[in-house]
Amino acid sequence: MNFLSLEFLVIVLGSLVVYGLFPRPWRWGVLLAASYIFYAFWNWQYLWVLVVITLSTFWVSHRMALQEDDRRRKFWLMFGLAVTVGFLAAFKYYDYLIHAINSFLTRELRLPLIDQVAPIGIAFFSLQVIAYLVDVYRGRQNPAKHLGHYALFIAFFPQQIAGPITRAQKLLPQFQHLQTIQLETLRAGFHRVLLGFLQKFVIADRLAEFTSPIFADHTAYSSLLLLANLFIYAIQIYSDFAGYSNIVIGIAKMFGVDLAENFRQPYLALEIADFWNRWHISLSNWLRDYIFYPTMRFLRKRMKNNRSWVLIWVPPLVTMLVSGLWHGTGPKFVLWGLLHGVMLSLSVTTSRWRKRIKKRLGKVKWLFTFTEWLVTFIFLVFSWVFFRLPGIGSGLAYLRQIAVFSTSGGFVEPEIVGVAIAVLMLFLVLEALIYFEFTLERLLELPLVVRWGVYYLLILLVMFMGNFTTSQPFIYQQF
Amino acid sequence: MNRKDFSRIVLFIAIFVLVELSLNALFVKWSRTRLGYKKTRTSFEMVQDQVSIVIIGDSHPEYAVQPYQFENGYNFATAAENYFLQYYKMKHYLDGGEFHPDIVVVPIDPHLFLSSQLDKVGGHDPAFWIEYVDYIDLGHQTGTLQNQLVTILKARFSLAGGLRVLKMVLWQDREREAVPKISGFDPWERDFSSLSEKDQKQESINRATFQFRRHQYLDENAILYFCKLIDLLEEKDSQVVLVWYPTTGTYLESVENYIDVDAHLDHVKALLSDHPSVLLLDYHDLLPDHLEYYADPDHLNGLGSEKFTQILVDDLMDVGLPVFPVDE
Numbered sequence: 001m002n003f004l005s006l007e008f009l010v011i012v013l014g015s016l017v018v019y020g021l022f023p024r025p026w027r028w029g030v031l032l033a034a035s036y037i038f039y040a041f042w043n044w045q046y047l048w049v050l051v052v053i054t055l056s057t058f059w060v061s062h063r064m065a066l067q068e069d070d071r072r073r074k075f076w077l078m079f080g081l082a083v084t085v086g087f088l089a090a091f092k093y094y095d096y097l098i099h100a101i102n103s104f105l106t107r108e109l110r111l112p113l114i115d116q117v118a119p120i121g122i123a124f125f126s127l128q129v130i131a132y133l134v135d136v137y138r139g140r141q142n143p144a145k146h147l148g149h150y151a152l153f154i155a156f157f158p159q160q161i162a163g164p165i166t167r168a169q170k171l172l173p174q175f176q177h178l179q180t181i182q183l184e185t186l187r188a189g190f191h192r193v194l195l196g197f198l199q200k201f202v203i204a205d206r207l208a209e210f211t212s213p214i215f216a217d218h219t220a221y222s223s224l225l226l227l228a229n230l231f232i233y234a235i236q237i238y239s240d241f242a243g244y245s246n247i248v249i250g251i252a253k254m255f256g257v258d259l260a261e262n263f264r265q266p267y268l269a270l271e272i273a274d275f276w277n278r279w280h281i282s283l284s285n286w287l288r289d290y291i292f293y294p295t296m297r298f299l300r301k302r303m304k305n306n307r308s309w310v311l312i313w314v315p316p317l318v319t320m321l322v323s324g325l326w327h328g329t330g331p332k333f334v335l336w337g338l339l340h341g342v343m344l345s346l347s348v349t350t351s352r353w354r355k356r357i358k359k360r361l362g363k364v365k366w367l368f369t370f371t372e373w374l375v376t377f378i379f380l381v382f383s384w385v386f387f388r389l390p391g392i393g394s395g396l397a398y399l400r401q402i403a404v405f406s407t408s409g410g411f412v413e414p415e416i417v418g419v420a421i422a423v424l425m426l427f428l429v430l431e432a433l434i435y436f437e438f439t440l441e442r443l444l445e446l447p448l449v450v451r452w453g454v455y456y457l458l459i460l461l462v463m464f465m466g467n468f469t470t471s472q473p474f475i476y477q478q479f
Numbered sequence: 480m481n482r483k484d485f486s487r488i489v490l491f492i493a494i495f496v497l498v499e500l501s502l503n504a505l506f507v508k509w510s511r512t513r514l515g516y517k518k519t520r521t522s523f524e525m526v527q528d529q530v531s532i533v534i535i536g537d538s539h540p541e542y543a544v545q546p547y548q549f550e551n552g553y554n555f556a557t558a559a560e561n562y563f564l565q566y567y568k569m570k571h572y573l574d575g576g577e578f579h580p581d582i583v584v585v586p587i588d589p590h591l592f593l594s595s596q597l598d599k600v601g602g603h604d605p606a607f608w609i610e611y612v613d614y615i616d617l618g619h620q621t622g623t624l625q626n627q628l629v630t631i632l633k634a635r636f637s638l639a640g641g642l643r644v645l646k647m648v649l650w651q652d653r654e655r656e657a658v659p660k661i662s663g664f665d666p667w668e669r670d671f672s673s674l675s676e677k678d679q680k681q682e683s684i685n686r687a688t689f690q691f692r693r694h695q696y697l698d699e700n701a702i703l704y705f706c707k708l709i710d711l712l713e714e715k716d717s718q719v720v721l722v723w724y725p726t727t728g729t730y731l732e733s734v735e736n737y738i739d740v741d742a743h744l745d746h747v748k749a750l751l752s753d754h755p756s757v758l759l760l761d762y763h764d765l766l767p768d769h770l771e772y773y774a775d776p777d778h779l780n781g782l783g784s785e786k787f788t789q790i791l792v793d794d795l796m797d798v799g800l801p802v803f804p805v806d807e
Contacts, residue, residue: 020480183484206642415646452491456498460638463499468640 011038011157012251019255020181027178028148031255035157039120042161046119049087054151056083057129061136061143077137081130088126091119096329123326124163125154127286132168134290141168149175158251162244164260164282171257179256191440192250194458195430200243201466203427207236209467210412210420215388222409223402230402232420233388234381235427238266241280260285265434267380270372271351272343275380283323292319316344327387332395336386343379423465503638507606510644516557517607523555526662527578532802535565536586539724543779544584545788546662550803554664556586559603561596562704566711567612573715581801583712584791587721588763589734589743590690592705594698597621601630604644606637621700666781671727672770680729683776687733696738697746709754718800720758721747725787728767730776760794762787 015034022030040047060080067073102110132153135141144150153171179185214221214229221229245262252259260282269275276284295315303311317338324337354372358365386395412420433439443451510517523530531551534544538558546552560568565585572578590596600608600617614631618624633639671679712719723744731740744761751757765787766772772783779787795802 181480183480183487186480186488419642419646452494455491456495459495460499460502463636463639464641466640467642 007041008038011041012254015157016181016254024178024180028146028152028175031157031175031178032148032152032155035152035155035160038157039155039160042120049091049119049122050125050155053084053087053125053129054147054154056080057133058144058147058150061133064133064136065143073137077133080133084126084129084133088122091122093325093329121160121162124165125160127165127283127326128167129154131165131286131290135168144168144172146176156252156257158248158257159259161248162241163280164245164249164262165286166260166282170260174257181254181256185256186254187444188441189250189253189255192246192253194250194455194462195440196243196246196248196250197462197466198243198426198430198458199239199246201468202462203423203430204236204240204243205467206419206423206465207232207239209416211236214412217410218389218394218398218401220410221401223404223406225409225412226398226402230381230385232424234267234384235424237384237387238263238279239427265431267377268373268435269376270369271347271376272340272379273347275376276340276344283326287319287323291322292316295319312348313345316348317341320344330391332386332389332392335392335395336383339379339383339386426465499636499638503606503636506638506641506644519555519557523553526553527572530578530580532582532584533580534584535569536560536584537588537591538778539588539726540584540586540722542667542774543724543784543787544664544791545666545784546664548785548788548805549792550805553662559599561591561599562701562708563597563600563617564603564608564612566704566708567608567617569708570711571611573711579715580717582720582795583717584720584722585708585712587705587723587747587759588726589696589738589740592697592701592746593691594695594701595690596698597623597700601626601633604637605630605634609634620703664784666784667774667778668781669774670771670780671773671775679727679770679776683727683729683733686730686776687737691734691737702750706750709751709757713754713756718756718758719754720760720795720800721751722791723747723761723763725762725765725772725779725783726767726777727770727773731763731767733776758798758800760791762790765790 011034015030018034019027019030036047036050039050057080060076060083064073064076064080067076098111105111132141132144136143144153149172152175153168156171159166211229211233214225215233218226218229242263249259249261262281264278264281266275266279269278292315295318296311299311299314300306318341320337320341321334322337323340324333324335327333327336354368358368361368382399385398386392389395389398443454446454529551530553532546532549532553534540534546534552534554534556536556537560538556541554541556541558544552544554544556546554555568569583600612605614609631614627614634615624618627637644671682674682709719734740740763744759748759751759766783769783772779772786774780774783792802792804796804
């Protein structure tokens with residue numbers, strides 16, 4: 001089911017109406033039922049995974065909280081993590097590993113495969129559950145009191161497919177005190193959904209018409225076109241995921257629920273660490289809190305020298321390696337993660353040196369700042385090649401094709417180029433408006449007639465310009 | 480939320496629907512005068528009472544038959560027009576009372592019997608087809624009522640994704656503008672033989688894969704509407720001529736990976752047990768190696784259509800049907 005299907009519309013509108021009609025104590029039930037129905041539409045055979053993870057980790061968190069002894073608490077934490085990570089590993093990584101092992105074995109000795117598509121959203125809700133268990137273990141979070149609220153924390157339908165990964169501290173209190181539907185929250189949610197639709201269906205999916213054929217057969221195009229295609233893909237993937245995030249945040253907002261924010265103009269980042277504070281923020285924060293800091297603490301306890309290269313290089317590399325593997329199996333994601341890890345470490349290593357240069361440059365330091373931005377942006381654009389293409393080999397072949405400066409090759413149909421240029425201009429306008437904080441909320445200062453006129457224009461723009469015939473599934477949905 | 484807020488939301492939606500429907504109506508009307516397949520309809524309606532031989536179907540007949548080679552002919556086939564669309568289109572005109580064809584030429588190419596054909600109905604410009612197709616009836620007949628309701632929605636809100644139509648109007652149809660349609664025909668001037676052997680083979684594989692992969696052959700709904708179409712045409716006293724159009728040998732080889740091509744004709748004959756007067760003409764293996772007659776693996780080009788139409792006219796005359804070639 002996608003965000004433009006009749007089923008999804010029925011679930012959202014139906015839930016809003018039923019939610020509004022039910023008394024407050026039962027509203028969580030309405031949302032939970034809608035969430036399970038939504039999940040069942042994707043794949044009802046996997047509902048049990050959701051239920052088993054919910055029940056087991058709810059029970060584990062309570063067992064953990066009851067223990068005085070830290071060893072026992074750790075035992076229950078490990079047990080809960082084993083269940084959650086076990087499901088994730090089994091569905092996402094088992095087949096890949098077994099494939100690799102089987103390639104060394106004779107036919108008789110080959111191990112069986114699960115050969116099933118992973119339950120949708122498992123990579124996202126697993127991270128929420130892991131964060132919850134660790135926080136309960138660390139005493140930062142009380143175990144959820146209400147099983148229904150906890151089940152909703154895992155299954156809440158707007159964020160089910162691809163996050164944002166929202167922490168229990170933020171979500172559980174909101175589910176305990178669900179609000180009535182109000183015009184203000186409906187309007188705020190509508191604004192986000194509208195922005196999300198513009199980003200997803202108008203910008204990302206129209207740009208996909210340009211990029212998809214080129215990625216499918218990149219050997220047939222000139223170097224310049226391949227280069228331009230990479231830059232356009234960078235905008236496409238950002239608009240796709242930011243659009244998705246805005247749609248789900250907006251839908252949750254309509255029910256009065258605030259989800260974690262996911263994007264803050266990532267391509268304005270001056271260095272790679274800054275990028276990860278702006279891109280997929282909910283995942284970056286998770287990685288920071290549950291991989292980076294623990295690794296850093298672990299190493300610091302064992303290192304005498306606080307400025308050791310190990311402390312500078314290992315935590316970012318480990319964190320980004322986990323990030324790469326979280327996105328998918330296979331060497332290309334490992335490489336992508338490692339590239340980001342190396343850039344992160346380099347950015348830390350050179351930070352003092354860069355600050356010193358900027359100080360010396362005085363009035364022209366903007367030139368250095370611009371160079372920093374450019375280097376970061378170009379790195380990001382080129383790193384996406386491994387993300388998009390099926391393997392490292394094809395990624396390198398793509399880059400090689402750019403490097404040979406080939407001038408001959410196929411061309412993109414003029415109408416697709418024309419539309420891509422128009423869409424890129426729209427993207428720039430939208431980013432400028434966001435940068436200057438000229439959001440749709442500012443419309444509230446205008447008279448009703450003007451406001452509604454702008455709404456109608458934007459809806460018609462989405463309807464007319466949107467690509468609904470060859471609309472792509474959300475890119476991050478696959479993770 | 481109080482009653483005032485609620486009323487405001489309802490008013491907002493009502494105004495939006497009204498604005499959208501009005502713009503949609505203007506858009507559909509505007510694009511109708513510009514798009515090729517819509518022009519075909521307009522030109523057909525001007526001459527429908529004179530048409531005695533009509534060619535219907537999808538792009539295979541659309542590019543294969545030159546109707547100006549025989550008197551009162553009209554090629555009314557348009558791309559992706561399957562049995563579901565053919566049935567409702569013919570019903571629309573035959574029930575209209577002005578259209579009384581003596582001969583209707585219907586395609587029987589294997590891809591028309593695939594399960595994918597029904598799925599295509601919703602994606603094929605519903606704003607245009609809604610004037611022909613009774614989607615509710617189609618939904619009841621095929622058990623796809625929910626899908627057909629969505630198609631009706633798409634038709635009424637066709638402005639959604641309308642950029643596609645605008646692009647077609649601005650670019651794709653510009654060339655067509657220069658070539659006036661004659662009796663619904665517009666030849667495809669591309670020479671498939673100019674491609675390298677490797678590219679010819681690859682294009683054939685791609686084409687067959689695109690059409691046949693993961694789709695069920697001899698789909699019950701496609702058969703249902705094929706039979707309904709024959710019933711309808713015979714009920715209106717038209718002679719039905721079924722034609723399997725020529726395609727390249729490499730294409731047929733690729734199709735063999737998915738279905739038994741040799742058995743196809745027997746499957747069609749089995750469906751015609753109650754229709755003894757239907758004439759069946761098989762040309763699928765007529766020009767397999769003459770690639771200069773093709774625009775792509777499964778469509779004839781201008782040269783091919785000229786050659787094929789001569790053969791078709793001769794064959795129709797041989798069986799005594801009232802077909803009169805136009806003198807040069």
